[in-house]
Amino acid sequence: MMHCITSLLVIIFTLTKSSLAVQCNTNPCILGAGFSPPAYQCLQVPDNFNDVICTCPDGQSEINTPCRVCNKVNCGPNGVCIEKSFYESLFYACGCTNGSSIYIHPGPCPDANPTTPAPGICFNGGVYNTAAGICICQAGFSGPYCEISPGQTNCQNVVCANGGVCNSVATIENGVDQQCSCLDGFSGSNCELVGVSGRCTPDLCQNGGICEEKNNGVTSYAFCRCPSGIAGQCCQTPYFSCPAPGIFADSTNCKYGRYFQCAGLNLSTLSCPRGLRYNFMKMRCDSDVSCPI
Known part of the structure; x- marks a missing residue:
C-alpha cells in the first residue's frame, strides 16, 4: 500500500512539473517578424528543463520572457528606442531631438543616463563578470553565454570565399586549426585574394600592395596583398x-x-x-x- 502511495506521489509530481515547464516549442520568447534567429533565440536551459533563456543580439537575456534590446536601453528623457540593426554591431538606435529637429543617434541620446545591464546567464561552468558585463568561459567553450562546446566551433563560423572549403587540420601548436582550401586562382587565409594569371610585375599591385606568386604545375597566379584600408584585386580601391x-x-x-x-x-x-x-x-x-x- 505504501509503495502504491509513493508511486502515485511521484506521478503527480512529474505531471505537475511537466505542466509548469516552459519549452521553446511553445514560443515563450515570441520569436518571429523582426525578432528571429539567429539575432533572437530561445535556449532550453540544459540543467533545468523547466526554464528557457530568451536571448537578444546584444548579449542580454531573459528567463521565460521575451528579450528585447529596447527594454534595456535608456535613450534619455526625450529619446525613443528603435530596435533594428542600424549599425554593424549595434542592434538599436535612438530617435533624439536637439530642440529643433529629430535625428537618429547610434546609442543613447546625449542627455541620457545609461542604465546598468542585468546580470547574464552563463552555461557550461561559465562565470558572469559583473564589471565587464560578459561571461568568462571554461577552457574550450565560447559564445556570449559559453553555450558553444569545443566540438561545435570547428568550421561552422569560418567563411571561405570564392568557393573555398573549410577543413579542421591538426596542428602541433594548438591541437586543431581551421583552414580554407582554395580553388585555383584564389589565395589568402579565407581565399579572399583573387589572382591574376601570370607572374608579378612592378606595376600590378597599387597603393603599396605586395605581390606574391603561386604556381600550380605550369599555371602561375600573382596575388596582391593590400595594406589596411585598401581593397581590390590590384589594391586599387582605398575604402x-x-x-x-x-x-x-x-x-x-x-x-x-x-x-x-x-x-x-x-x-x-x-x-x-x-x-x-x-x-x-x-x-x-x-x-x-x-x-x-
Missing part, C-alpha cells in the same frame, strides 16, 4: 582611413574576423580567432556578430 584614435569596423573584411585599430592616424588590421568576429558592444571577439552583406 578606410583613420578618423580618430580607436577601434573601428572593417566593413569589407568583417566576415573574416578583421577590424581596424587606429593609433593616431596610423592604421593597422587586427584579427579575431578563426570563426569569431569583433563585437563592438562588448569590445571583444565573439561568435554572435553579424556583418554587412
Whole structure:
C-alpha cells in the first residue's frame, strides 16, 4: 500500500512539473517578424528543463520572457528606442531631438543616463563578470553565454570565399586549426585574394600592395596583398582611413574576423580567432556578430 502511495506521489509530481515547464516549442520568447534567429533565440536551459533563456543580439537575456534590446536601453528623457540593426554591431538606435529637429543617434541620446545591464546567464561552468558585463568561459567553450562546446566551433563560423572549403587540420601548436582550401586562382587565409594569371610585375599591385606568386604545375597566379584600408584585386580601391584614435569596423573584411585599430592616424588590421568576429558592444571577439552583406 505504501509503495502504491509513493508511486502515485511521484506521478503527480512529474505531471505537475511537466505542466509548469516552459519549452521553446511553445514560443515563450515570441520569436518571429523582426525578432528571429539567429539575432533572437530561445535556449532550453540544459540543467533545468523547466526554464528557457530568451536571448537578444546584444548579449542580454531573459528567463521565460521575451528579450528585447529596447527594454534595456535608456535613450534619455526625450529619446525613443528603435530596435533594428542600424549599425554593424549595434542592434538599436535612438530617435533624439536637439530642440529643433529629430535625428537618429547610434546609442543613447546625449542627455541620457545609461542604465546598468542585468546580470547574464552563463552555461557550461561559465562565470558572469559583473564589471565587464560578459561571461568568462571554461577552457574550450565560447559564445556570449559559453553555450558553444569545443566540438561545435570547428568550421561552422569560418567563411571561405570564392568557393573555398573549410577543413579542421591538426596542428602541433594548438591541437586543431581551421583552414580554407582554395580553388585555383584564389589565395589568402579565407581565399579572399583573387589572382591574376601570370607572374608579378612592378606595376600590378597599387597603393603599396605586395605581390606574391603561386604556381600550380605550369599555371602561375600573382596575388596582391593590400595594406589596411585598401581593397581590390590590384589594391586599387582605398575604402578606410583613420578618423580618430580607436577601434573601428572593417566593413569589407568583417566576415573574416578583421577590424581596424587606429593609433593616431596610423592604421593597422587586427584579427579575431578563426570563426569569431569583433563585437563592438562588448569590445571583444565573439561568435554572435553579424556583418554587412
